[in-house]
Amino acid sequence: MKMRRILILSLLTCFSLSLSLQVAGQGDCESLVWFDEFDTDGAPNTAKWGYDTGGGGWGNNELQTYTNTRTNSWVDNGKLFIKAVKTNNSWSSARLITKDKGDWLYGRIEVKAKLPSGRGTWPAIWMLPTDWAYGGWPASGEIDIMEHVGYDPGVVHGTVHTQAFNHSIGTQVGKSIQVPDAMSSFHVYAIEWTPESIKWYLDGELYFTFNNQNKTSAEWPFDKRFHLLLNIAIGGDWGGAKGIDPNLTEAVMEVDYVRVYNNKLPKPVIQGSNLKTLDDEVTYAVNDVAGAQYTWTLPDGVSILSGEGTSSITVRWNDAPGDIHVEVSTACDAVVSNVFHVDYLIQPGSDRWDVFPANEAQQLLWQANAGTGNSLNLSEENDALTVDFDITDPGRNPNLYYNFDGLIDLTAINELALELKVDPDNPPSNLRFDLVDVNGNVELVNLFQMNSFDTDESFHFHYHHFASKSDGSFLLNKIAQIRVYVNFGIFGKAGSGRFVIQNMRFQEATSTSVHSLARPSSVSVYPNPARDFVTIVSDEMIQDVQLFSLQGSLIFSKSAIRNQEYQLKFGDMQPGIYLIKVNHSQSELISIR
Incomplete structure (x- = not known):
């Protein structure tokens, strides 16, 4: 999406035709590790998609402001819609991302989509590095699975950007292919990404290969995680190179599905609440991998209510904190999640x-x-x-x-x-x-x-x-x-x-008023008035004794007495009226002389 012009370096390309959808070198072990079939109407699935939002040109002098509202992106009847809209001479659009929700190193990424039309539109299906390990753009790389500019309808571009190969120094690498009905029909745009190469496909037909030259990250930064982006830009250095149709007021890209395949399972990331109380029912889930088995490990006393063996379980929590992890396995691979710690919230039931x-x-x-x-x-x-x-x-x-x-x-x-x-x-x-x-x-x-x-x-x-x-x-x-x-x-x-x-x-706070305390018949205090000490006798076990001033200030406290009789010594206390409280509720006014 960053590129301004297409420059094809034929010396760095390798062309061949193939109808195979199989990832090179992965054989029968290819698994569907991430997907969205857009089968729930409404907002896009927040477990799979986030948004980039805002304006400012996005480094390309683009005109749109990206939003996360239903005006610009929604799911309906099994399809994702991304819509650029012109309102009062200002454009809004959407840029959906899978960052931290779908991040992959190698595999087959395919998107079935129908593109918008109109001069000035610039839709893209592309990938950016998740961790930017080699530095900012273009050092950490970019993979453009599909780009299309509205002033050149029916021409789709596949491109890479690296430190060594990018438009700013005249070395950008990519290839174009004719897709005359790209704006009226759905097509599958895909790449197959391995340590050796990245290959571009249109409806299963290979049309471009970018090979790893095994030099440095300047030529091949594609050994780190990337995530997917779907968006429509308006105008910009490339999309607006021939202006924007003044009659254009909206543009829509429809996406039928997104599927990601790999022979290596991604590390599952557990989603769910990390703070529970006794007997809480809570759901924990990881991304669903077709045909995979899920083995959940839970703390003692935590019981699975539903979903055992699947990617999503509902459990009833116990009375302690604990750790959860899950192993996801297929015939070809197995991977264990990081530990997901759940804290237990103690809610004292007394004062x-x-x-x-x-x-x-x-x-x-x-x-x-x-x-x-x-x-x-x-x-x-x-x-x-x-x-x-x-x-x-x-x-x-x-x-x-x-x-x-x-x-x-x-x-x-x-x-x-x-x-x-x-x-x-x-x-x-x-x-x-x-x-x-x-x-x-x-x-x-x-x-x-x-x-x-x-x-x-x-x-x-x-x-x-x-x-x-x-x-x-x-x-x-x-x-x-x-x-x-x-x-x-x-x-x-x-x-x-x-x-x-x-x-x-x-x-509970000890400051209290004397008139709110009542004397029960089960407690007696003598002598009263007193000089050096009093003896407290109760029909029930005495656990705690507290001495307050008439202003409610706590002067003395004794706990864990565990007797029916207790002697309270006053020492050098000033003469006056005080209040004795037993077991935080039973009370008696006394006079010290």
């Missing part, structure tokens, strides 16, 4: 989610990332995490981290709470607690950071409210990890010591 340091098998769930020269030793005892640190280089940002088994939605329980005790003689210089979302992002403005510590050898309560960013830069509904930095950054100090974390959990 609290505990973060235990170890699992039921006493395997530690936290890991250390100390950095060169630093040491972080982690251990667990009685549901508490002990961290022994020896930091010589704070600039390495030493940290420990906890990976959730999937992603967790913390929108409703966005408060991270914990109890912390430090070595009174060797506390950390600073700590920071981050939540890391699915994209690896953290909340950078409102930090959960500690730069000073109580050194009385007691546990002290800390909590922090996290929130999503409105611009999507931090997703609280898709959290993957908790990360704790120790003696880190430019304010971190070298040193060694120990700290212990217990009762870490996510919970």
